[in-house]
Amino acid sequence: MEHQQIIFSNDIPGSLETVLKGLDFNKVVIITDVNAHQFAFPKIADSPVMKGIPCIVIKSGDTCKTIETATTVWKQLEAEGATRRTVVINMGGGVVTDLGGFAASVFKRGLRFINVPTTLLGAVDAAIGGKTGVNFNGLKNEIGVFNEACAVVVSTLFFDTLPPTELKSGYAEMLKHGLLSDRSYFANLLNHEILTDDREQLLGLLERSVIIKRDIVAADPHEQGLRRALNLGHTAGHAFESLAMKRMEPVPHGYAVAWGLVVELILSHMIYKFPSDILHMVAAFVRDNYGTFAITCDDYDTLIALMRHDKKSIGGEINCSLLADIGNVKLGTVVSSDDIKAALDIYRDLLQ
Amino acid sequence: MEHQQIIFSNDIPGSLETVLKGLDFNKVVIITDVNAHQFAFPKIADSPVMKGIPCIVIKSGDTCKTIETATTVWKQLEAEGATRRTVVINMGGGVVTDLGGFAASVFKRGLRFINVPTTLLGAVDAAIGGKTGVNFNGLKNEIGVFNEACAVVVSTLFFDTLPPTELKSGYAEMLKHGLLSDRSYFANLLNHEILTDDREQLLGLLERSVIIKRDIVAADPHEQGLRRALNLGHTAGHAFESLAMKRMEPVPHGYAVAWGLVVELILSHMIYKFPSDILHMVAAFVRDNYGTFAITCDDYDTLIALMRHDKKSIGGEINCSLLADIGNVKLGTVVSSDDIKAALDIYRDLLQ
Numbered sequence: 001m002e003h004q005q006i007i008f009s010n011d012i013p014g015s016l017e018t019v020l021k022g023l024d025f026n027k028v029v030i031i032t033d034v035n036a037h038q039f040a041f042p043k044i045a046d047s048p049v050m051k052g053i054p055c056i057v058i059k060s061g062d063t064c065k066t067i068e069t070a071t072t073v074w075k076q077l078e079a080e081g082a083t084r085r086t087v088v089i090n091m092g093g094g095v096v097t098d099l100g101g102f103a104a105s106v107f108k109r110g111l112r113f114i115n116v117p118t119t120l121l122g123a124v125d126a127a128i129g130g131k132t133g134v135n136f137n138g139l140k141n142e143i144g145v146f147n148e149a150c151a152v153v154v155s156t157l158f159f160d161t162l163p164p165t166e167l168k169s170g171y172a173e174m175l176k177h178g179l180l181s182d183r184s185y186f187a188n189l190l191n192h193e194i195l196t197d198d199r200e201q202l203l204g205l206l207e208r209s210v211i212i213k214r215d216i217v218a219a220d221p222h223e224q225g226l227r228r229a230l231n232l233g234h235t236a237g238h239a240f241e242s243l244a245m246k247r248m249e250p251v252p253h254g255y256a257v258a259w260g261l262v263v264e265l266i267l268s269h270m271i272y273k274f275p276s277d278i279l280h281m282v283a284a285f286v287r288d289n290y291g292t293f294a295i296t297c298d299d300y301d302t303l304i305a306l307m308r309h310d311k312k313s314i315g316g317e318i319n320c321s322l323l324a325d326i327g328n329v330k331l332g333t334v335v336s337s338d339d340i341k342a343a344l345d346i347y348r349d350l351l352q
Numbered sequence: 353m354e355h356q357q358i359i360f361s362n363d364i365p366g367s368l369e370t371v372l373k374g375l376d377f378n379k380v381v382i383i384t385d386v387n388a389h390q391f392a393f394p395k396i397a398d399s400p401v402m403k404g405i406p407c408i409v410i411k412s413g414d415t416c417k418t419i420e421t422a423t424t425v426w427k428q429l430e431a432e433g434a435t436r437r438t439v440v441i442n443m444g445g446g447v448v449t450d451l452g453g454f455a456a457s458v459f460k461r462g463l464r465f466i467n468v469p470t471t472l473l474g475a476v477d478a479a480i481g482g483k484t485g486v487n488f489n490g491l492k493n494e495i496g497v498f499n500e501a502c503a504v505v506v507s508t509l510f511f512d513t514l515p516p517t518e519l520k521s522g523y524a525e526m527l528k529h530g531l532l533s534d535r536s537y538f539a540n541l542l543n544h545e546i547l548t549d550d551r552e553q554l555l556g557l558l559e560r561s562v563i564i565k566r567d568i569v570a571a572d573p574h575e576q577g578l579r580r581a582l583n584l585g586h587t588a589g590h591a592f593e594s595l596a597m598k599r600m601e602p603v604p605h606g607y608a609v610a611w612g613l614v615v616e617l618i619l620s621h622m623i624y625k626f627p628s629d630i631l632h633m634v635a636a637f638v639r640d641n642y643g644t645f646a647i648t649c650d651d652y653d654t655l656i657a658l659m660r661h662d663k664k665s666i667g668g669e670i671n672c673s674l675l676a677d678i679g680n681v682k683l684g685t686v687v688s689s690d691d692i693k694a695a696l697d698i699y700r701d702l703l704q
Contacts, residue, residue, distance in 0.1 A: 026667075071419065075489060106458065109485060109496045110574075133461060137427060144461045145497060222462075315378075 003218050004128065005151040008207050012116060012153055013047035016089065019114055019151040020049075026085040028053050031073060031100035035060040036092035039161040040118040053089075054080050058099065065095045065134050067143060073103040077111075084108050090149070093119035093166075094126030097149075098141065101132030105147040115149040118158040120170025121254055124177065124209045127152050129217035146222055154210055156203045164195050168289055169254025174205060175282070176232050176261060177212040183326050186278075190285050228321050229329040233261035235320045239306035240293050246302070251293065258290040262351060264320055266343040267335055272324040283350040292351040300344055304337045355570050356480065357503040360559050364468060364505055365399035368441065371466055371503040372401075378437040380405050383425060383452035387412040388444035391513040392470040405441075406432050410451065417447045417486050419495060425455040429463075436460050442501070445471035445518075446478030449501075450493065453484030457499040467501040470510040472522025473606055476529065476561045479504050481569035498574055506562055508551045516547050520641055521606025526557060527634070528584050528613060529564040535678050538630075542637050580673050581681040585613035587672045591658035592645050598654075603645065610642040614703060616672055618695040619687055624676040635702040644703040652696055656689045 007015045020028065030053055032041060037057045044050055056076045058069050077086070088111050090100030097115045104113040117127035133144020159167065171194050178186035185208055192205060213230065220227040237253075237260025244251040262283050268274035295303070307318045318340065322330045359367045372380065382405055384393060389409045396402055408428045410421050429438070440463050442452030449467045456465040469479035485496020511519065523546050530538035537560055544557060565582065572579040589605075589612025596603040614635050620626035647655070659670045670692065674682045 067419065067423065074495060078489060078491070078494075102458075106454075106485075106495050106497055108494060109483065109498050131461065133458075137430060139430070142430075142460060143426060143458050145458055146461050 004130070004148045004214055006128070006210060006214060007151060007153045008155070008203070008210075009153065010155045010157045012044045012155060012157060013049040015153045016114065016116070017049045019153070020087065023087055023112065023150065024085065025087045025112075026083060027081065028087050028089060029077060029080050029082055030055045030089045030091055031058065031096060031103065032056070032091045033058050033060040033064075033093075033096050036096060036118045036158075040158040041091065043157060043161075056080075058096070060095065062095055062135070065099050067134055067136060069099060070103045070134055073100070074107055077103070077107055082107065082111065084111065086111050087150075088113040089116060090114070090127075091116040091118060093117065093122040097122055097127045098132055098144070099134055101130075101147065101149065102134055102144050105132055105145045110147070112150045115152045117152070117154065119162055120159060120167050120206070121173060122170075123154045123206060124170055124213065125173045127154075128210055128213050130221060148221075154206065156199045156206065159199065159202070165252050165255075168194055168258075169252040172233075172254035172258040172261070172290070174209040175285075176230070176257065177209040179232060179261070179265075179282075179323060179326055180216070180229055180329060181208075181212045181327055186326055190281060194289060225331065226329075228331050231321045232323065232329070233257045233264050235307050235310055235318065236260035236263035236303075238310055239303045242306045243295075243299060243302060244293070255290045256293070258286045259293045259347075259351070262286050263340075263343050263347050264322060266346045266350075267320060267333075267339060268322040268324070268330075270339060270343065271333060271335075272322055272330055274323050274325060278326065280350070287351050294352060295344065295348065297341075297344075300341050303344065304340050307340065356482070356500045356566055358480070358562060358566060359503060359505045360507070360555070360562075361505065362507045362509045364396045364507060364509060365401040367505045368466065368468070369401045371505070372439065375439055375464065375502065376437065377439045377464075378435060379433065380439050380441060381429060381432050381434055382407045382441045382443055383410065383448060383455065384408070384443045385410050385412040385416075385445075385448050388448060388470045388510075392510040393443065395509060395513075408432075410448070412447065414447055414487070417451050419486055419488060421451060422455045422486055425452070426459055429455070429459055434459065434463065436463065438463050439502075440465040441468060442466070442479075443468040443470060445469065445474040449474055449479045450484055450496070451486055453482075453499065453501065454486055454496050457484055457497045462499070464502045467504045469504070469506065471514060472511060472519050472558070473525060474522075475506045475558060476522055476565065477525045479506075480562055480565050482573060500573075506558065508555045508558065511551065511554070517604055517607075520546055520610075521604040524585075524606035524610040524613070524642070526561040527637075528582070528609065529561040531584060531613070531617075531634075531675060531678055532568070532581055532681060533560075533564045533679055538678055542633060546641060577683065578681075580683050583673045584675065584681070585609045585616050587659050587662055587670065588612035588615035588655075590662055591655045594658045595647075595651060595654060596645070607642045608645070610638045611645045611699075611703070614638050615692075615695050615699050616674060618698045618702075619672060619685075619691060620674040620676070620682075622691060622695065623685060623687075624674055624682055626675050626677060630678065632702070639703050646704060647696065647700065649693075649696075652693050655696065656692050659692065 009015045088104040090097045104111040115127040117123040130148035133141035136142035178189045237257040241256035265279045361367045440456040442449045456463040467479040469475040482500035485493035488494035530541040589609040593608035617631045674685045
């Protein structure tokens with residue numbers, strides 16, 4: 001499969017102009033959300049390229065990533081006279097690129113779309129790789145399609161509008177990409193101060209992270225094999241995220257991934273002898289930047305049940321992507337509940 | 353692009369068994385509608401292959417081809433424990449294969465599906481070629497995807513359960529396929545008595561018709577060029593269909609296509625010298641089998657306005673696929689309203 005076109009630039013209007021020049025289209029429509037419209041959009045709105053492009057503004061937040069919101073987008077696309085030759089620009093975080101990508105992909109059996117992620121998490125994760133969708137009936141991303149944006153414009157232009165929590169959340173996915181690639185990039189990630197180091201350094205790390213994800217997706221766009229490597233940290237991470245929801249104390253996705261990475265590196269060490277010095281470095285970085293998600297042994301059964309219900313589980317068995325070393329992925333490892341319990345004990349020792 | 357797998361057989365269970373043997377799956381779910389469940393399903397339900405396969409039964413009729421119905425299908429797929437490795441069998445007419453194909457294509461970002469058309473129109477048109485979708489906001493097939501069934505099982509097994517109107521409706525699309533291919537097949541079509549000749553003869557004609565459509569779709573799956581040939585008869589046909597709706601006297605889709613074919617062959621004769629002897633043979637066949645759709649010159653402006661709003665129109669111009677001869681397609685011909693008026697005059701002379 002061809003690589004997705006990704007442009008790294010803080011000149012968003014210029015980049016959009018370049019992309020649009022290569023497309024045969026009759027109209028452009030922006031899909032964005034209330035947050036991005038308020039904080040990010042003003043940074044580019046005055047550019048001549050953006051003049052007169054209609055904006056469809058959806059509500060912010062994962063709870064709005066629904067078929068009902070998609071329905072309102074379709075009605076507005078119709079009101080704007082969108083045809084099959086119309087191009088959609090999704091400008092926002094993961095909710096906008098997921099929902100906007102889905103809405104465009106099924107409108108008149110498919111409009112083309114360009115993603116302009118405005119958050120770090122969006123840039124390193126949601127906007128790249130063609131997974132689109134909405135939540136349905138309490139299940140995340142249950143309805144959607146695999147369909148890549150015809151281009152993604154990655155920038156750090158909007159990052160000063162983001163709360164520190166969001167930057168850290170996105171950085172957890174970068175750590176994951178680092179663990180999937182090589183030691184020197186990973187070392188650079190651990191040495192970076194997320195909130196205080198300069199944005200040029202972050203842009204360099206971000207570019208590398210995006211390329212790692214892009215290459216994995218290109219090798220397996222429909223998640224039948226290698227792409228499952230990107231689930232590293234997410235089996236335990238989703239369980240933490242769901243448990244936090246049950247406790248009515250939701251945590252940011254990336255924080256849950258950071259804690260999940262620690263659990264899954266412990267499992268990797270137990271099962272595949274993943275180097276313990278790296279495990280300890282990651283645990284320290286996570287503790288310093290993300291704190292800890294406090295659990296007791298009374299939570300183990302709930303966490304294990306949540307892992308069994310993960311999309312990736314097959315026939316009720318818990319299935320993880322683990323590592324034998326940095327860059328050495330062991331896909332589809334079946335993990336027993338005893339292993340999980342042992343790993344959660346160590347997690348508590350390391351982080352609590 | 354590869355050809356879609358199409359099996360011509362009246363042994364549906366045996367064919368499904370063969371297809372399923374080639375797939376890696378964990379579960380099969382049938383999507384059907386009330387009509388097909390009542391009339392068609394009993395013909396195969398006793399076969400051992402079909403035992404224990406759950407049926408999701410939707411309401412019948414084009415007005416039920418909606419996002420709301422898709423929503424009920426998704427909920428039932430979840431209740432049946434469908435996963436990405438589940439295979440859906442869409443068994444019914446065009447509403448079932450369109451909606452079921454869409455519902456499967458977006459559930460968990462894509463389940464595979466097999467189409468088993470139970471109507472002639474479904475077999476020659478909707479079930480083949482990967483157009484899936486639902487109506488939205490008063491617009492036909494506004495939300496959907498291009499995604500081919502992994503196999504289509506075409507049979508005449510269910511045709512004795514169909515009303516004569518449905519058989520004739522499907523036959524109009526076969527006439528269109530004949531006009532797009534060659535004179536000898538087209539002559540066979542005109543010589544066939546739709547309702548009285550034996551089913552073996554129909555199966556032979558049907559196979560040829562399906563192959564013609566399949567080959568056109570394979571050359572242009574996303575309707576960017578050649579596939580628009582399949583719109584022959586449909587620009588005028590859709591206008592007749594919509595006018596009938598406005599009059600609160602709906603007509604079957606295939607009947608509207610038959611009348612639309614006459615109008616567009618007249619335009620073909622006017623613009624490209626399409627042979628007038630064939631035009632007259634078609635007009636006679638249509639008059640004998642489909643009667644006429646009565647219009648006066650007071651309807652012309654309405655019909656022209658409806659044609660301008662067709663999905664295929666670009667910038668308000670009326671765009672037709674016409675013919676210079678049988679098998680000689682002229683895609684994307686822009687037709688003036690004066691041409692349409694002249695053609696409608698001749699249509700009234702020929703059919704009324």
